[in-house]
Amino acid sequence: MNHGLRAPEGWSRSPRDTNEVFVSDVVGVDQQGNYALIGGRCTHCSRASFPLRDRCPHCQSPEPIPLPLEGDGAVYSFTVIRQAAPGFSVPYVLASVDLKAGVRIIGQVEAAPGEVTIGTAVQLEVEPIGEDSTGRSVIGFRFHLSEEDQA
Ligand SMILES: [Zn+2]
DSSP states (O other), rough: OOOOOOTEEEEOOOOTTEEESSSSEEEOTTTTEEEEEEEEEEEOOOOOOOOOOOTTTOOBOOEEEEEEEOOOEEEEEEEEOOOOEEEEEEEEEEEEEEETTSSSEEEEEEOOGGGGTTTOOOEEEEEEEEEEETTTEEEEEEEEOOOOOOO
């Protein structure tokens, strides 16, 4: 999972707190000091991608610039996971979400299975999702149902 991922300029891959650990290197600290998913925005075709790679997956142009991914999206498809590895409570909803930034990301939705359907408005959050074997807080990402109804 490390291959092709660069350390973006102005970003950090180290959590602010030594009692925290990032779930993988798709999570980082952006230029404003916020935890975010690290996506990319192509300087040639302007399209977004995830994760950040050395080349734009759309046009092969080199060096997309880092793009913090967060905020609003809508469920494109989903499945209910009823069997999982130890440490995961089931059932949970795994969804493919179209973010407004223009990328599709797969992640867990913090909601009961019946609350999620195609088109459900969700918010991407980078937040603690559990603890590792040494008791550090694992910072990962998941989706929450959007608070507001669509205006
Ligand atoms: Zn491109």
